[in-house]
Amino acid sequence: MQVKIDHLTKKFDDVVAVSDFTMQFDDGKLVALLGPSGCGKSTMLNMLSGILPVSEGKIYFDEDDVTNMPPQDRGVGLVFQNYALYPHMTVLENIAFPLEIKKVDKKEREEKAKEMAKLVHVDQLLDRKPKELSGGQQQRVAIARALIKKPRLLLLDEPLSNLDARLRLEMREEIRRIQLETGVTTIFVTHDQEEAMSISDKIVLMKDGYLQQEDGPQELYDDPANLFVANFLGNPPINNLTGYIKDGYFVLEDDSGRIKVNNENAKENQQVVLGIRAESALIGTKEDHDLEAIFDQQYTMGKEELAFLKIGNQQIRIYLSSDYKFQKGDIVYLKFRSKGVYLFDKESGVRI
Amino acid sequence: MEEKKKKKRREDSGYIFNRKYEPLIYLLPFAIGLLIFTIYPIINVVIMSFKNGYRLSGSYNGIGIENYTYVLTNKYFLSAIKNTFIYVFTVVPIATILSILIANLLNQKIKGISFFHTAYFLPMVTSAIAVGISWRYMFNKKFGVINWLLGLIGIGPIDFLGATAGVAPYNMLTVIIFGIWNMMPFTIILLLSGLQNIDPMYYTAAKVDGASSSTIFRRITVPLLAPTIFLTVVVNMISAFKVYNDVIPFWAGKAGALGTNLYTMVYWIKETFYSKLRLGQAAAASIVLFIIILFFTMIQKYIQKKTDY
Numbered sequence A: 001m002q003v004k005i006d007h008l009t010k011k012f013d014d015v016v017a018v019s020d021f022t023m024q025f026d027d028g029k030l031v032a033l034l035g036p037s038g039c040g041k042s043t044m045l046n047m048l049s050g051i052l053p054v055s056e057g058k059i060y061f062d063e064d065d066v067t068n069m070p071p072q073d074r075g076v077g078l079v080f081q082n083y084a085l086y087p088h089m090t091v092l093e094n095i096a097f098p099l100e101i102k103k104v105d106k107k108e109r110e111e112k113a114k115e116m117a118k119l120v121h122v123d124q125l126l127d128r129k130p131k132e133l134s135g136g137q138q139q140r141v142a143i144a145r146a147l148i149k150k151p152r153l154l155l156l157d158e159p160l161s162n163l164d165a166r167l168r169l170e171m172r173e174e175i176r177r178i179q180l181e182t183g184v185t186t187i188f189v190t191h192d193q194e195e196a197m198s199i200s201d202k203i204v205l206m207k208d209g210y211l212q213q214e215d216g217p218q219e220l221y222d223d224p225a226n227l228f229v230a231n232f233l234g235n236p237p238i239n240n241l242t243g244y245i246k247d248g249y250f251v252l253e254d255d256s257g258r259i260k261v262n263n264e265n266a267k268e269n270q271q272v273v274l275g276i277r278a279e280s281a282l283i284g285t286k287e288d289h290d291l292e293a294i295f296d297q298q299y300t301m302g303k304e305e306l307a308f309l310k311i312g313n314q315q316i317r318i319y320l321s322s323d324y325k326f327q328k329g330d331i332v333y334l335k336f337r338s339k340g341v342y343l344f345d346k347e348s349g350v351r352i
Numbered sequence B: 001m002e003e004k005k006k007k008k009r010r011e012d013s014g015y016i017f018n019r020k021y022e023p024l025i026y027l028l029p030f031a032i033g034l035l036i037f038t039i040y041p042i043i044n045v046v047i048m049s050f051k052n053g054y055r056l057s058g059s060y061n062g063i064g065i066e067n068y069t070y071v072l073t074n075k076y077f078l079s080a081i082k083n084t085f086i087y088v089f090t091v092v093p094i095a096t097i098l099s100i101l102i103a104n105l106l107n108q109k110i111k112g113i114s115f116f117h118t119a120y121f122l123p124m125v126t127s128a129i130a131v132g133i134s135w136r137y138m139f140n141k142k143f144g145v146i147n148w149l150l151g152l153i154g155i156g157p158i159d160f161l162g163a164t165a166g167v168a169p170y171n172m173l174t175v176i177i178f179g180i181w182n183m184m185p186f187t188i189i190l191l192l193s194g195l196q197n198i199d200p201m202y203y204t205a206a207k208v209d210g211a212s213s214s215t216i217f218r219r220i221t222v223p224l225l226a227p228t229i230f231l232t233v234v235v236n237m238i239s240a241f242k243v244y245n246d247v248i249p250f251w252a253g254k255a256g257a258l259g260t261n262l263y264t265m266v267y268w269i270k271e272t273f274y275s276k277l278r279l280g281q282a283a284a285a286s287i288v289l290f291i292i293i294l295f296f297t298m299i300q301k302y303i304q305k306k307t308d309y
Helices: A041-049 A091-101 A106-119 A135-147 A165-182 A193-199 A217-222 A227-232 B002-049 B066-073 B075-106 B113-125 B128-138 B145-152 B171-196 B200-208 B213-241 B265-275 B279-307
Strands: A003-012 A015-025 A030-034 A056-061 A076-079 A153-157 A185-190 A202-207 A210-215 A239-246 A249-252 A258-260 A271-276 A281-283 A291-300 A305-311 A314-320 A331-336 A341-345
Touching: A003 A041, A015 A041, A015 A056, A015 A210, A030 A041, A030 A165, A030 A193, A041 A076, A041 A153, A041 A185, A076 A135, A076 B200, A091 A106, A091 A135, A091 B213, A106 A135, A106 A165, A135 A153, A135 A165, A165 A185, A165 A193, A193 A217, A202 A217, A202 A227, A210 A217, A210 A227, A227 A271, A227 A341, A239 A314, A281 A314, A291 A314, A305 A331, B002 B279, B066 B075, B066 B279, B075 B113, B075 B171, B075 B213, B075 B265, B075 B279, B113 B171, B128 B171, B171 B213, B200 B213, B213 B279, B265 B279
Parallel strands: A030 A185, A030 A202, A076 A153, A153 A185
Antiparallel strands: A003 A015, A003 A056, A202 A210, A239 A249, A239 A271, A249 A258, A271 A341, A281 A331, A291 A305, A291 A331, A305 A314
16 A cells, blocks of 8 residues: 655644655555654654644545544554553454454454464464563564554554564564565654664655655665765764865865865865765775875774774774774875765755 | 681671571561560450450350350351341442442543542541441431432432331441442542553554454453452452441441341441450451451452463
């Protein structure tokens, strides 16, 4: 099912939680609503599910205007952050409960619940109570309960935040598998960029109630619309060097170095931020380099090393192959690739 | 060297003494109080129940189970047991069910809810005897407001407090109504706090799935409230078995309009002890009451364990 949002706004008294959102979620896709806490992503999810009323704007499921439709008529399955499994019911009863509400005959609903349990791999645990399950298993049961009434839209609120690191990896792949197997249009909320990048077809990045950018994970990473998007995605975070434009060069703010920029939009004397992905900075030679840096320290990250360098009074992190051996204070010649290097306006953060 | 070792050993043993006995010293003040005021009287009642004697003089004569055979064949004590059971098994269920419904209503977000909170909790801070006396007027056959209200819908008048031709069919009803009224505030407070401990997430989850409020109440609220309901049932049942206060206000301290028709177990024990000074029989009756309460409490504990989640 396709979900369309048209100028959607949510206000809590004077606070605007979601501001003038217009976008579209395509049928059968897994979409991540990503953003720092308080950005309005959960508010957005609750408006889609119908738990929260909309202040302004419209929501369409395919052709149906569901803006003022109560949650139960929208055909959405909802998975809560802490799962909200009924503690007094067994796994089977929990999964079957939405059908029990619909007064489906007991035999039929148990059959369907067992089918769902098989899909999410909890068919061995049907007689257990929620407290006898691990976090990951509870999550699976919650997903099965959300899916049993064949919803048109599956909504997951921070589905992985209550799990430990290992389970998180496992469950995010499980969510992807279940979503692909059922083909249900899915929207999930997360504040973890890695989570969003790894499993979603599309990421919707929000900040302070405003849409920042929406695109595929790789596109978003490679082509950020503004400094916030560039900073939010990627680990280690992108390097920011501040400076200004002079004679077609980017000059560091303390005048300790400059780089030629081929960007017609950059205006003379404009205050800018140069964003450089850690993997886009390579080691050059004395003859062929963009910037000189001073080696500070390094951390081992397993397959590679992360080096901290100083450029003037600013700092930059780059990946370093273990072939290089630098001492603190050594001069490092940096050569930047064209990919993964962006110029942003310092004031507005907009990509130039 | 040898001297040092010895000294160390002495210090060690002092340390162990402290670890072992120090806590006991801290517990002692409370333990002594408990022994004197709780354990000793219980043991004394048990001993007393096997002794034959009338006075507090200590000059008992004979030891045996005569007290038990007496109370268990005494017509009035048997009717007291019957009355107590009727009271317990009507008042506790009705008060519990009404309290669940009212607590659920009080848990809603309604304007002016705090007024209702206060109104429902008021009986808790009033004296049962004092309020009972005003209830006595409300129950009056000729002038009582209850009969007036019943008259409006064409019932009555009912002689709640009186007796005709040696029978008083409505005396028990009076005590039961008063008992329910008395029991509800405390029950509502406990249930309300139980309701407030239920994560609203469960309601949201059920609502998204389209559950009606009656389904939510039946399938989610009540099961999640079950531990609290059991607690109130246990506490209320224990106190209901000891019913005494609820009988006193209506017949100027007598047990019903006929003076004997509304004996409860505690009422009979009190009368036997204070008025008749038959200490052994009163003690034996107390033990019978104790065993009955213990029995029902055990049953409830067993059920509670089975419903624990």
